Amino acid sequence: MNSLAAEGKTEWPELVGHKIKEAKEKIKADRPDLKVEVVTVGTSVTEEFNTKRVRIWVDTVVQVPRIG
Template identity: 40%
Template sequence: MSYHVEGTCSSPFTGQCPGKLIWPELVGRKGKEAKDVIEKERPSTDVIYVPQDAIITNDYCCNRVRIFVDAKPNGDYANAKVIVVPRVG
């Protein structure tokens, strides 16, 4: 599985995103476990795996959570360890 180039933000930041915004409890867990938790708690959110050395955009989007994992591009993101606190953006 590879990570994908992010598409259009359907919910750009306009001051405050509703709902839960960060998941510090998911650091150290497997990527798939983290993704399942986030999708359950924010069902309309696009949850994206990002390998540790990837270059990302600086835009902030209320309907996106990036899960940074300890894996190389085209690695096994679902089983890789979450290395940064997942957060909306």
């Protein structure tokens, strides 16, 4: 067994399409040892692999953009 498998869950495909808050809560419930980062698609981020980080990539406009 590799070290990642020994630490627990490493992916959450069931969260695709869920609200960010729900996704963060589920990840933290499954793996409280991880830091969860919400990142807008297109944002520059470091490329190093970090076994204690999960990134939630978002790109959906949820309300009509308007002046005001």
